[in-house]
Amino acid sequence: MEVQKEAQRIMTLSVWKMYHSRMQRGGLRLHRSLQLSLVMRSARELYLSAKVEAHEPEVPLLPVRSSDPRLHQLREAEAVSEAAPPDSEPPSPEPMDTREAPRAEETPAPCAPRPSKVSRKRRSSSLSDGGDVGLVPSKKARLEGGEEEGASSEVPDRLQPPPAQAEGAFPNLARVLQRRFSGLLNCSPAAPPTAPPACEAKPACRPADSMLNVLVRAVVAF
Amino acid sequence: MLLSLPALHLQTSEYHPLFQLPHGRLGPWCSPTGSPAPLSCETGCGEGSWILVYRLLVPTQVSLLSMEEDIDTRKINNSFLRDHSYATEADIISTVEFNHTGELLATGDKGGRVVIFQREQESKNQVHRRGEYNVYSTFQSHEPEFDYLKSLEIEEKINKIRWLPQQNAAYFLLSTNDKTVKLWKVSERDKRPEGYNLKDEEGRLRDPATITTLRVPVLRPMDLMVEATPRRVFANAHTYHINSISVNSDYETYMSADDLRINLWNFEITNQSFNIVDIKPANMEELTEVITAAEFHPHHCNTFVYSSSKGTIRLCDMRASALCDRHTKFFEEPEDPSNRSFFSEIISSISDVKFSHSGRYIMTRDYLTVKVWDLNMENRPIETYQVHDYLRSKLCSLYENDCIFDKFECVWNGSDSVIMTGSYNNFFRMFDRNTKRDVTLEASRENSKPRAILKPRKVCVGGKRRKDEISVDSLDFSKKILHTAWHPSENIIAVAATNNLYIFQDKVN
Numbered sequence: 118m119e120v121q122k123e124a125q126r127i128m129t130l131s132v133w134k135m136y137h138s139r140m141q142r143g144g145l146r147l148h149r150s151l152q153l154s155l156v157m158r159s160a161r162e163l164y165l166s167a168k169v170e171a172h173e174p175e176v177p178l179l180p181v182r183s184s185d186p187r188l189h190q191l192r193e194a195e196a197v198s199e200a201a202p203p204d205s206e207p208p209s210p211e212p213m214d215t216r217e218a219p220r221a222e223e224t225p226a227p228c229a230p231r232p233s234k235v236s237r238k239r240r241s242s243s244l245s246d247g248g249d250v251g252l253v254p255s256k257k258a259r260l261e262g263g264e265e266e267g268a269s270s271e272v273p274d275r276l277q278p279p280p281a282q283a284e285g286a287f288p289n290l291a292r293v294l295q296r297r298f299s300g301l302l303n304c305s306p307a308a309p310p311t312a313p314p315a316c317e318a319k320p321a322c323r324p325a326d327s328m329l330n331v332l333v334r335a336v337v338a339f
Numbered sequence: 340m341l342l343s344l345p346a347l348h349l350q351t352s353e354y355h356p357l358f359q360l361p362h363g364r365l366g367p368w369c370s371p372t373g374s375p376a377p378l379s380c381e382t383g384c385g386e387g388s389w390i391l392v393y394r395l396l397v398p399t400q401v402s403l404l405s406m407e408e409d410i411d412t413r414k415i416n417n418s419f420l421r422d423h424s425y426a427t428e429a430d431i432i433s434t435v436e437f438n439h440t441g442e443l444l445a446t447g448d449k450g451g452r453v454v455i456f457q458r459e460q461e462s463k464n465q466v467h468r469r470g471e472y473n474v475y476s477t478f479q480s481h482e483p484e485f486d487y488l489k490s491l492e493i494e495e496k497i498n499k500i501r502w503l504p505q506q507n508a509a510y511f512l513l514s515t516n517d518k519t520v521k522l523w524k525v526s527e528r529d530k531r532p533e534g535y536n537l538k539d540e541e542g543r544l545r546d547p548a549t550i551t552t553l554r555v556p557v558l559r560p561m562d563l564m565v566e567a568t569p570r571r572v573f574a575n576a577h578t579y580h581i582n583s584i585s586v587n588s589d590y591e592t593y594m595s596a597d598d599l600r601i602n603l604w605n606f607e608i609t610n611q612s613f614n615i616v617d618i619k620p621a622n623m624e625e626l627t628e629v630i631t632a633a634e635f636h637p638h639h640c641n642t643f644v645y646s647s648s649k650g651t652i653r654l655c656d657m658r659a660s661a662l663c664d665r666h667t668k669f670f671e672e673p674e675d676p677s678n679r680s681f682f683s684e685i686i687s688s689i690s691d692v693k694f695s696h697s698g699r700y701i702m703t704r705d706y707l708t709v710k711v712w713d714l715n716m717e718n719r720p721i722e723t724y725q726v727h728d729y730l731r732s733k734l735c736s737l738y739e740n741d742c743i744f745d746k747f748e749c750v751w752n753g754s755d756s757v758i759m760t761g762s763y764n765n766f767f768r769m770f771d772r773n774t775k776r777d778v779t780l781e782a783s784r785e786n787s788k789p790r791a792i793l794k795p796r797k798v799c800v801g802g803k804r805r806k807d808e809i810s811v812d813s814l815d816f817s818k819k820i821l822h823t824a825w826h827p828s829e830n831i832i833a834v835a836a837t838n839n840l841y842i843f844q845d846k847v848n
Binding site (some may be wrong): 127144149156159263 | 682
């Protein structure tokens, strides 16, 4: 529990830092963004693996509930795609995954055979419990548009489809953070007029991403 | 408010406008006694003692009032910390570099200015004053710019300064900000032509009808003026932020490195550069590491190294191929599993890499350690020095206050026997490679009285704190020494502590 709380705190902190790094003079620093995304990834994996440990007694229930995740298109997203990277990618980019293999093994298992890009859309997850909605996106939540926040999670758990394509170096980041933090933060980020080609647009029909997944991918896609 | 300064033509006898100190009065607080010690094991950091030679304080507000010499640095530092006013931030020194003879010391700051200090010449009258550094030239190297296409501001902060070896009476240096490298020529002018026929003494044109005789203009001595002129501007070659520049030993080319690419330039050609390293992945989402520092070999003009954010160093040979994506040597130390922590990846990122003067070794600095590698052995470093291992348990707090991202530099002394790097609380550390002794010193006003020897400092890790020791929790993490420089042949060091510059010299016993 402590580990989870700590991991969550670090995740939130990383998000906050990423947001503020957009504001600083000189533009986004690639190295720093990379480091922040690494920390966030580690924190999330730590959080997820701590969650798995906490839910181990409930393992017999998982197969029963696995139909739900499929229906709701629960995704492992980053945790799996990075834990079982495509063949072309060497294992070293994901040191956290390889070294925490004993914990993360169960999560990549269902998704290992699939190719990377396509697999991101549809995945089943062993973490099908609803308490973890904060980190694993849920299409159900998105369709309902309901507030299904995780009990202890400060991280927003769903994304509304963007009204217009966000612009800037990290369009998804911008969208998410603007929505999430607009109440908290006074300054609005300057919206650069052009979107760099590296960032892919998010079609509206894609399943809702959790903020973390979006952030991690968007940051690295700078 | 940031005052942007035009290129200054500094008269040596004049009142220095930038630092508000009369130029002639910029003497050191204490002069070195005797002649500077020759480099030897006896004057290694363990046994040797260091005295403050020179200290330059930059006031918080640039005003035209004269500055008292005994201004309270503690007040300056504290007010800077709390206010974060833009004016003081521009004075933060961002790079320090001696030239190849050690006669000149250049500093760059966040405001885009370069200040060059010159060592006082030895004279028979004042033999004890040898070793002082006085301001020689000041100029605005880079201005803030705006990239209209990306709507990004380009900082004017000087990231690196590198000197070219002197080939004539003028001095040349390269200075770079995030995007543009500039070659500056610093030259002296002490003669002025007089006696023009078509112009009078004030420069006004004379009516040709009034000229009855012709004369030959003669050069008459004038007050020494040092002028800096930009000779070359190497722009628009980097998409990402430049972190290093390095002059090649052929003195004709140099390289500039950003996060993903390294370009090779010829000094004469500004509109083209060769890309020699490109680690940008086809899909940016697969990005896993960036280039953090790069340097040419001191003697072999075909060899260079670059370090990465993953703690690896690659040595490349430009003779092998035009694009050096495939390294010739790959230096990596296997990670110690017992030291593995949440922030392992961040702290393993190398912030600086330096060849030894001999060219046989490279030194790398990551967040907690300094490592010396032998070029002939790739699988592990030959020496590892713990700079501030007591911070290992505090990584989470250091992540919160952003200190974990600090990029410390490291330097060799002239004989490659001692290495030095900075730490927090204005501490800097020296490690003697031969005696294996190390010392922690502090660059602060309170502890640097004139002519006093610097007292070694100690950080107490836990348990009972002895007198004069400082506990880890009372370290001031806003006072960090990121940039240091060591004279190429003598035991003189320059230490940049935020916006103050300290010059220390080894005292001969």
